Amino acid sequence: MKYQALMLALSATIGSHWANAAEPIETIQPIKITEPEKVELGKMLYFEPRLSKSGFISCNSCHNLSTGGVDALPTSIGDRWQQGPINAPTVLNADFMLAQFWDGRAKDLQEQAGGPIANPKEMGFTHELAVTTVASMPAYRERFAKVYGADKIDINTITDAIAAFEKTLVTPNSPFDKYLTGDQQAISADAKAGYEIFKSRGCAVCHNGPAVGGTMYMKMGLIKPFHTNNPAEGRKAVTGKEADKMVFKVPTLRNIELTYPYFHDGSVWSLAEAVNTMSDVQLGQKFSTEETAQVVAFLKTLTGDQPQIVLPILPPSTAETPKPQPFAQ
Amino acid sequence: MKYQALMLALSATIGSHWANAAEPIETIQPIKITEPEKVELGKMLYFEPRLSKSGFISCNSCHNLSTGGVDALPTSIGDRWQQGPINAPTVLNADFMLAQFWDGRAKDLQEQAGGPIANPKEMGFTHELAVTTVASMPAYRERFAKVYGADKIDINTITDAIAAFEKTLVTPNSPFDKYLTGDQQAISADAKAGYEIFKSRGCAVCHNGPAVGGTMYMKMGLIKPFHTNNPAEGRKAVTGKEADKMVFKVPTLRNIELTYPYFHDGSVWSLAEAVNTMSDVQLGQKFSTEETAQVVAFLKTLTGDQPQIVLPILPPSTAETPKPQPFAQ
Incomplete structure (x- = not known):
């Protein structure tokens, strides 16, 4: 009471x-971008379906920047069409939140970004496979080296870059x-x-x-x-x-x-x-x-200018890239 | 023989x-865009998940312009995660093809565009519901009126606009x-x-x-x-x-x-x-x-400049917009 x-x-x-x-x-x-290379890298990862087990679901699938940063569904669609447990909150202006997720279980955007990747009902991947995937592509290795230094591809840098991009999504x-x-x-x-x-x-x-x-x-x-x-x-x-x-x-x-x-x-x-x-x-x-x-x-009247996003072009997979598992058990 | x-x-x-x-x-x-308003409208529809029954799948889901105009899967994921029958061909340079689909059953891009919308294994919608959906939003009505004239929202104009956008996707x-x-x-x-x-x-x-x-x-x-x-x-x-x-x-x-x-x-x-x-x-x-x-x-050496796409901002649904059916039977 x-x-x-x-x-x-x-x-x-x-x-x-x-x-x-x-x-x-x-x-x-309006946002002032001070680390454009990190933000661009984060944008690539935000649109990267290979961070999911199926190779089909990216951050943008449920936090769609064409539709207010949400999927406009009661609850989201995850790996193998599993029904998510809760309504997907918008990524727009999310950095103003005191914490992330409806229950605040992630302290910030970086911590949040790691959640769906490894959630079996969402992207269904693992952090290890996400790192292996990103590190398998020379174009990503170059970009990470530029932003974080050599051999610094891990789940912390991956989610740091995604968070850096998300921080720019203000309206x-x-x-x-x-x-x-x-x-x-x-x-x-x-x-x-x-x-x-x-x-x-x-x-x-x-x-x-x-x-x-x-x-x-x-x-x-x-x-x-x-x-x-x-x-x-x-x-x-x-x-x-x-x-x-x-x-x-x-x-x-x-x-x-x-x-x-x-x-x-x-x-x-x-x-x-x-x-x-x-x-x-x-x-x-x-x-x-x-x-x-x-x-x-x-x-x-609270609808602001939506972020203007140029769709990133993602590098091709290599022989070392884990294969997507859209239908396998 | x-x-x-x-x-x-x-x-x-x-x-x-x-x-x-x-x-x-x-x-x-390089493409010369002669009808920019039609192309912009087509781009919106290409990224429009509300052309699917689930509200989750757009043209770009399987013909992803971040990844060479394909989904990079052996066969595609459709409504309720159904497995598609064949590898999704790239939308890039598709207008140069003598016909569309692997078996050439659609004579051109416009005819192709209507296929997946109504295919129960792909977007799982109907042409009628697609038209109702688009016509339910004032922003779409205005754009169609400008490009095609008043009250001209039908499956032919919808697919004509999508095709007009796709024709610009050359490399x-x-x-x-x-x-x-x-x-x-x-x-x-x-x-x-x-x-x-x-x-x-x-x-x-x-x-x-x-x-x-x-x-x-x-x-x-x-x-x-x-x-x-x-x-x-x-x-x-x-x-x-x-x-x-x-x-x-x-x-x-x-x-x-x-x-x-x-x-x-x-x-x-x-x-x-x-x-x-x-x-x-x-x-x-x-x-x-x-x-x-x-x-x-x-x-x-055949990889060309990928189309630079500014993600469209889609108008909000209205009370008249059919509700997505991601999980209903």
Whole structure:
């Protein structure tokens, strides 16, 4: 009940607080790439299907940069079409998150990147085979030598490069950011009204910071239970504490129009329904149809410039490259 | 036996013929894009996973522009991880082919593009649902209206746009093309020797034209049987003629270093082995180890500039967009 108490206390004061202080949302700045060779290498690895057992699945398969950094499925498709356990979070602006995965079990993007490669239900590979694969190609050896020094291809450098690329995947210049920085015409009157609701009714208690989320963990079903068939236990899986059951990292709302379906179980496809569910189970409030539409109008202003990605050209396999195993047992 | 007789007759004269005539291989010219809006629309559709039942498979899944326009698997992975029947041919330079698919059952790229969308083992969708999907998004409606006129979203315009994009996927400026146009330093002495073998020993009888293939159909196993577990019957499936059994479109050798594994059954991973098999079963010849290495050196000079693709940003689904069915029955 401590969350609930905290929440109610915060909700009561939040409107007046933010009326007199900084906005709860910070703008996103365009990225300045300081290590272009590492980023380019990371981009190759991000699109590299040979980091999977099948030779078919890359990071981009489930965090598709054509579609908001997600696969737009309730839960992902993994090796041999296995059904993933949870909705794939967007890779866009992910470096703003306090930790990675819904339960925060990876401390940063580098640690996260190693997970799916070796997860039997996702890419189904091993770190050892991933290293052997990358090291089997002269073009990769040259690039790693340039970025990390000779003979430095291991799972740490592979995931470091992927993380370096992912850190560039930010989405600046959203209409809302333009509004925040003074352009009153950048968003509609409905969106402005929606933002006021977002702040005054409590949404921004959890959804704040540059990514409009990702700054804290919070219980899903704070005021009322959230009904789901998804067995994920949230932070409890990390901490072992019963109090952390159903406590998840607050997801980013940046580009939310692109990252359906919503919630950790991917159960909701419409933004209006997502807003209504959240106001109900997290805030114990019922928004009017107009209020919901206004909040949705606000949320749609959070779509920023999508990263412009030139598809990498990957080097050919060699005789030393492990063969893909798409169908073998 | 008519192929065999033809082949032997051609082989006997081929060296002297080409010594005094035009080269059997034509250079590939950079593409001039005359309809950029149609090409851009086609690129979006090429990367559009919502043209599949699962929402997970796009044209680019099996004709991956990061990896030579193929999936680099013996046979492809389709809807629900079904195993495809035949090796995915490269989309690169595909417009130079006399017809599409290994058996030539589609007359052109537009006709080809409709196949996988509706094939239950590939994208598993229907043309009707593909049209409904595309037409459900305002951004697509606008683009189609601009390119084709209002209310012109149908399977013909969808595949026309995809084909328009695919026609731009050519690979000029290969070392071999530079050599052909006069740069004697563009390829090694081994590659030059390999090219002479390629011409004098009969390879170029079938592998000719700008794509170094795709100008004719030919029996696989012309002189000796080609042993395979793959049940594909080749042109027989199109013509119904017993004489067309195991007759396939001659594949392009452009970018062959990238488009392993080889042959319609994807059974061979090394270029040297592919060359030896072809010299054996198609030409009834045994190349020395040195000759094989020289032909391989020549083949590797056929890798051209890969198309530089800026990943398209796809519009979000709407309430009218059919939901993906990745796991439903």
